[in-house]
Amino acid sequence: MRVAALTGVGEIEVQERDRPTPEPDEVLVEVGACSVCMTDYHMYHGTFPVDPPVVPGHESAGTVADVGADVDSVEVGDRVAVNPTVPCNVCSYCKQGDTNLCVSSTSIGGAAETVRDGAFAEYVRVPEMCVEDIGDLPFEHAALAEPLACCVHGVEVADLTPGDSVAIIGAGPIGLLLLQSFRNAGAGPIVVSELDDERRALAAELGADAVVDPNEVDPETAIPEAAGGKVDVGAEAIGLVPTIEQANAVTANGGTTLIFGVPSQDATLEVSPFDIFFNEVDYRGSFALNTDDFQRAIDMLQTGRIDADSVITEHIDLEDLPNAFKRMGDAEGLKKIVDPSPS
Numbered sequence: 595m596r597v598a599a600l601t602g603v604g605e606i607e608v609q610e611r612d613r614p615t616p617e618p619d620e621v622l623v624e625v626g627a628c629s630v631c632m633t634d635y636h637m638y639h640g641t642f643p644v645d646p647p648v649v650p651g652h653e654s655a656g657t658v659a660d661v662g663a664d665v666d667s668v669e670v671g672d673r674v675a676v677n678p679t680v681p682c683n684v685c686s687y688c689k690q691g692d693t694n695l696c697v698s699s700t701s702i703g704g705a706a707e708t709v710r711d712g713a714f715a716e717y718v719r720v721p722e723m724c725v726e727d728i729g730d731l732p733f734e735h736a737a738l739a740e741p742l743a744c745c746v747h748g749v750e751v752a753d754l755t756p757g758d759s760v761a762i763i764g765a766g767p768i769g770l771l772l773l774q775s776f777r778n779a780g781a782g783p784i785v786v787s788e789l790d791d792e793r794r795a796l797a798a799e800l801g802a803d804a805v806v807d808p809n810e811v812d813p814e815t816a817i818p819e820a821a822g823g824k825v826d827v828g829a830e831a832i833g834l835v836p837t838i839e840q841a842n843a844v845t846a847n848g849g850t851t852l853i854f855g856v857p858s859q860d861a862t863l864e865v866s867p868f869d870i871f872f873n874e875v876d877y878r879g880s881f882a883l884n885t886d887d888f889q890r891a892i893d894m895l896q897t898g899r900i901d902a903d904s905v906i907t908e909h910i911d912l913e914d915l916p917n918a919f920k921r922m923g924d925a926e927g928l929k930k931i932v933d934p935s936p937s
């Protein structure tokens with residue numbers, strides 16, 4: 595089978611490997627689609643260090659091609675999405691359902707303490723507990739279950755009540771999924787701030803009640819103007835300190851500033867403890883997803899609650915990954931889907 599393996603920083607190579615045999619509690623999935631994520635980008639550039647060689651790709655779906663001896667929940671031919679987070683299931687976080695906070699998690703192709711080979715490959719071997727049935731959902735939509743589940747988690751962390759106002763800073767692929775998740779949860783109004791014209795227009799199409807262009811106006815005044823006041827949830831979906839500060843500046847007293855974009859590990863943020871005390875503004879982080887979020891994301895995709903097609907702009911082969919990473923660095927296009935076995 596063909597895989598795209600990271601062999602060093604900035605090096606990715608399409609290799610021919612033996613098709614893996616699943617362990618007794620594992621499933622082999624023939625990958626139908628695997629979407630490319632900023633995590634893959636960071637692994638490629640060494641900003642998420644990994645031990646090469648490793649096959650990245652953690653947003654995938656496909657067809658069960660083989661099952662281990664002890665597997666009884668799925669069979670060959672089933673269509674599934676792969677939850678790339680493998681929790682230890684024994685730590686205190688896992689036991690209380692917060693599998694995203696697991697102290698010794700493994701990721702299938704993503705970022706975690708332990709990384710096993712992912713789905714930029716014709717086949718991926720995964721534990722039985724990581725596959726979810728998708729019925730007849732197209733693979734490219736099911737591949738978005740993982741990023742969408744992160745957004746579902748963000749909405750939960752923000753503790754949203756229907757009718758709460760929301761600002762989203764940044765409308766990249768993940769910001770646009772977060773927008774749709776907040777909208778499904780009953781948020782309103784939702785105001786999106788985004789530099790790029792096309793992304794901003796798409797945010798309006800996908801349900802933002804107002805969009806603001808930071809090139810033209812100061813979001814710190816334009817967002818409250820559009821929302822009829824400061825917002826209950828100020829969500830930052832980029833991962834930069836100035837935009838986190840912006841999200842906080844538009845968060846109403848008693849509201850929540852949601853740190854949703856991935857900040858750099860050495861970034862620091864200056865906060866006024868008095869303001870947090872006096873205004874009762876929470877800073878909350880939303881990291882990855884738990885098992886329940888993943889199932890909910892699949893339900894939302896299956897019931898048409900999410901416009902997945904609008905955030906998918908490209909289909910590529912395994913060989914095209916370096917070019918895809920370059921385009922992501924330049925913020926060109928939205929979600930890129932790898933079809934590992936082009937017919």
Ligand SMILES: [Zn+2]
Nearest residue numbers: 631633653741
């Ligand atoms: Zn991802």
Ligand SMILES: [Zn+2]
Nearest residue numbers: 682685688696
């Ligand atoms: Zn655990």
